[in-house]
Amino acid sequence: MSPAGRFAPSPSADLHVGNLRTAVLAWLFARSTGRRFLVRVEDLDDRARDDVARRQLEDLAAIGLTWDAPPERQSDHQARYDAVVDELAGRGMTYECHCSRRDILAAPRAPHAPEGAYPGTCRDLSDAERAERAATGRPPAVRLRSEVTRFTVTDLLHGSYTGVVDDFVLRRGDGVPAYNLAAVVDDAAQDVDQVVRGDDLLPSSPRQAYLGALLGHVTPTYAHVPLVLNAEGKRLAKRDGAVTLAEVGAGRALGQIAESLGYTATTVADMLAEFDPSRLPREPWIYQPR
Numbered sequence: 001m002s003p004a005g006r007f008a009p010s011p012s013a014d015l016h017v018g019n020l021r022t023a024v025l026a027w028l029f030a031r032s033t034g035r036r037f038l039v040r041v042e043d044l045d046d047r048a049r050d051d052v053a054r055r056q057l058e059d060l061a062a063i064g065l066t067w068d069a070p071p072e073r074q075s076d077h078q079a080r081y082d083a084v085v086d087e088l089a090g091r092g093m094t095y096e097c098h099c100s101r102r103d104i105l106a107a108p109r110a111p112h113a114p115e116g117a118y119p120g121t122c123r124d125l126s127d128a129e130r131a132e133r134a135a136t137g138r139p140p141a142v143r144l145r146s147e148v149t150r151f152t153v154t155d156l157l158h159g160s161y162t163g164v165v166d167d168f169v170l171r172r173g174d175g176v177p178a179y180n181l182a183a184v185v186d187d188a189a190q191d192v193d194q195v196v197r198g199d200d201l202l203p204s205s206p207r208q209a210y211l212g213a214l215l216g217h218v219t220p221t222y223a224h225v226p227l228v229l230n231a232e233g234k235r236l237a238k239r240d241g242a243v244t245l246a247e248v249g250a251g252r253a254l255g256q257i258a259e260s261l262g263y264t265a266t267t268v269a270d271m272l273a274e275f276d277p278s279r280l281p282r283e284p285w286i287y288q289p290r
Contacts, residue, residue, distance in 0.1 A: 001036070001190075001191040002035070002036055002191065003035050003036070003191055003192075003193040003194065004030065004035050004036035004037065004038050004068070004190060004191055004192045004193070004194070005026055005027075005029055005030030005033075005035045005036070005037055005038070005192065005194040005195075005196060006026065006030075006037070006038040006039065006040055006187070006190065006192045006194075006195070007022070007023040007026040007027070007037075007038075007039050007040075007060070007065075007196075008039070008040040008041075008042045008183070008186075008197075009023075009039075009041070009042065009056050010042045010043070010045045010047075010048060011041055011042075011043055011045075011048045011049055011050070011052040011053035011056055012045050012047035012048055012049070012052065013047075013052065013238070014052060014055055014056065014059070014244045014245075014246070015055075015056050015059050015060075015244065015245065016228075016236055016237070016238070016243040016244050017228060017236065017243050017244075017245075017248060017253055017256060017257065017287060018198075018227060018228030018235075018236040018243075018285075018287065020059065020060075020063060020245065020253060020257060021225075021228055021257045021260065021261075021285070022196070022197060022198055022225055023060055023063075023065060024063065024065070024254075024257055024268060024271070025196055025223075025225050025261075025280075026196035026197070027065050027066075027268060028268070028271060028272055028275045029194060029196045029223055029277065030194060030196075031272050032272060032275045032277075033194065035193075035194055036068040036069070036191075037065075037066070037067050037068055038067055038068065038069055038071075038072075038190055038192065039057065039060065039067045039071040040071060040072050040073075040074070040186060040190070041053050041056075041057075041071050041072065041073045041074065042074050042179075042182070042183075043073050043074055043075045044074045044075060044176055044177060044179075044182060048075075053073075057071060059244075059245040059250075062245060062250040063245070063250050063253065063254045063257075063268065064254070064267055064268040064269065065268060072186070072190070074177075074182055074186065077182075077185075077186070077189075078177070080185055080186075080189060081171070081177035081181060081182055081185055082171075082177075084170075084181065084185050084215065085142055085170050085171050085177075085181070087215075088144065088170070088214070089142070092145070093144060093145045093214065094142050094143065094144060094145060094170065095122060095123060095142070095143055095145055095167075096122065096130070096134075096140035096141070096142060096143075097118075097121070097122040097140055097141045097142070097143045097167075097169070098122060098133040098134070098136060098138050098140050098141075099121050099122060099141075100138070103121065104118060104119065104121070107119040107121050116164065117149075117164050117166035118143065118166040118167045118168065120166075120167060122140075122143070123143075123145065123167060138173065139173035139174065139175075140173055141169045141170075141171065141172050141173045142169070142170045142171040143167040143168065143169055143170065144167055144168055144169075144170055144211065145167060146165050146166060146167050146168070146210070148165050148210060149164065149165060149166070150162050150163065150164060150165055150206065151163065151165045151206035151207070151209055151210040152206065153205045153206055153209045153219065153222055154222070155202065155205070155222040155223060155224055156221065156222065156223040156277060157199075157223055157224060157225065157277075157280065157282065158199070158202060158224060161202060161205065161206070162206065163202075163203050163204075163205065163206035163207070164203070164206065164207075165206050165207050165210045166207075168180055168207050179204075180204060180207050180208055180211065181211065183208060184208050184211050184212050184215070184217070185215075187212075187217075187220060188212065188215065188217045192220060193218060193220045193221060194220055194221045194223070195220045195221070195222050195223070196222075196223045196224075196225060197224060197225070198224065198225060198226075198227050199224035199225060199226055199227060200227055200235075201224060202222075202224040205222055205224070223277070225280065226281060226282060226283055226284045226285065227284050227285075228260075228284065228285045228286075228287050229284045229285070229286050229287065230286070230287060231286060231287075231288060233284075233286070236287055240287070240289065241289040242289045243287070243289065248289075251266070254266065254267070254268070256287075258271055260281070260285040261280065261281065262279060262281065
């Protein structure tokens, strides 16, 4: 397969104008660089719903986006994720963790430990300590035994970015693959070498790029685009009024998106003819329903 870019929504809620704007940008980046464009339904979230996934695909098509293969669903690929966890376990690069969120927040940390990093509570337990934790009955998560604490990626909009890499979760205690694992494994399986998404996900990129390197994958080209915020400077949400395609209308929504990016075009095809990544806004778009 040829290289690809992708848009990968979680079907837990209808797409709003901010999500659609990111989807348009992912499509423009892919098409302008001769890549295939794929849509992936990331339905491992407990809130994922088939009816929402269907509406999301319909909304993407309604604003003119096209994709080059039938959308894949993560829920169809449990064996794919389990195989990677088994591979890493065989290399001695995983361990079981019985910590709850409360345990992690209460655990002591090294003086210079990065904020939010897992403190390594279960990393080097004795056999007796492991048995004691297993006896509690809490199903263990599987964590990566990371060999680094930071990793650097290059982003087309943010430049060089160095972020935290801790012993992050690969598979949750309920057996569901974690986002950082599933995204990396799926991108490799689909030959995705360009990742365009909201800049709130930039901090996850070092973890994912590091995991990909461990698995022998080429680090994708990243472009983390600014979010769409409401008038209060918070992430756009349903409570902000008319924000979904059903409420705004496809033509109006696409016009608002184009205007926010500095384009006069009214179709994604026309936007592609004008597309220049160097001219993209670097600040969030403050959305005003009208």
